[in-house]
Amino acid sequence: MSSKYSLPLVLSFTIHIVLAGILLLGDFSSPPKPTPTSVQMEPIQAVIVEKSKVEAQINKIKKQKADDAKKLKDLEQSIAAAKAKRLNEAKRVKELERQRKKKAREKKAADIASKKAKAKANAADKIRKQKEREKKQADEAAAADAKAKRIKEENDAKKAAKKAEDLRKKKAAELKRKEQEARERAAQQKLLEQQMAEDMANRQQARRQQMMTEIGRFTALITQTIKRNLITDRSTMEGKSCKLTISLAPSGFVTNVVTGQGNRIVCEAAKTAVYKAGTLPVSKDPEIFREMRTISLTVAPDKFN
Incomplete structure (x- = not known):
């Protein structure tokens, strides 16, 4: 065993010494630091170039050291791998030898046991055949039970599926019925709303017609009141x-009169007639009065006669 490992150990030791020497020489070969000297008037460019050379040399040395360290590490890993491989091979050979001896012992024991086994083989064969017959019978019985169970499960599944389908159809029919009822209710509601809207429109139209009739009636009454209080002069008002525009209080009291387009003399006479009347006839219905609060009319004296 010592002869197997002596050569790798010597080789590893030698390599370590060589690499250590290289690293030491690399440290000592580093460029010496410049010693301070007397003041020299050298150009700035020269100093920068010299410094870059020194830094380049330092970086080169550092890289060399790193490369050497990597090579040493790789070599050590290779040696360790080779050593591990040799150890594994030795273990494998030893294990093969152990297995060979074990198989030899087992073969010898098997030969002895074989003779005994043959004696028991016939009896065991009879027992095996008996068990096979029993197993076959049990398997056939189990198969029959499984078949019956499967048929029952299939029938139960069909019944359940039919029941579910019937329930689905029932729910669908119920939903359809409810939807139809909802549509009918919606149609009835819509028809009712239309009828109510028509009734409302008819009532509003009738009310509007009534209001217009009342407004017309009170407008005629107001015109007659103005006529009674209007002082006319045929020579100056004929054809004029x-x-x-008259503003009224709810009581009919005149709050304001504005004259618009027309003859000045007629306008003054009409305005005077309105204020003379003081109160004009108005409807007691608040809704109708709102329409008459401000009323516009045209006064034509020659049409009053």
Whole structure:
């Protein structure tokens, strides 16, 4: 065993010494630091170039050291791998030898046991055949039970599927019925709303017609009141007219009169007639009065006669 490992050990030791020497020489070969000297007037460019050379040399030495260290590490790993391989090979050979001896012992024991086994083989064969017959019978019985169980499960599944389908159809029919009822209710509601809207429109139209009739009636009454209080002069008013805008209080009291387009004389006379009347006839219905609060009309004296 010592002869197997002496050569690798010597080789590893020699390599370590050589690499250590290289590293030492690399340390000592580093460029010496420049000693301070008397003041020299050298150009700045020269100093920068010299410094870059020194740094380049230092980087080169550092790289060399790193490369040497990597080579040493790789070599050590190779030696360790080779050593491990040799150890594994020795273990494998030893294990093969052990297995060979074991197999030899086992073969010898097997030969002895073989003779005994043959004696028991016939009896065991009979027992085996008996067990096979029993197993076959048991398997056939189990197969029959499994078949019956499978048939029952299939029938149960069919019944369950039919029941589920019937329930689904029932729910679908119920949903359809409810949807139809909802549509019918919606249609009835829509029809009712349409009828209510039509009734409302008819009532509003009738109310509007009633209001217009009332407004027309009270407008005629107001016109008659103005006529009664209007002082006319055929020579100056014939063929003339004036538009008035009258503002009224809920009691009919005149709050304001504005004359619009028309003859000045007619406008003044009409305005005077309105203020003379003081209160004009108005509807007691608040809704109708809102439409008459401000009323516009045209006064034409020659049409009053």
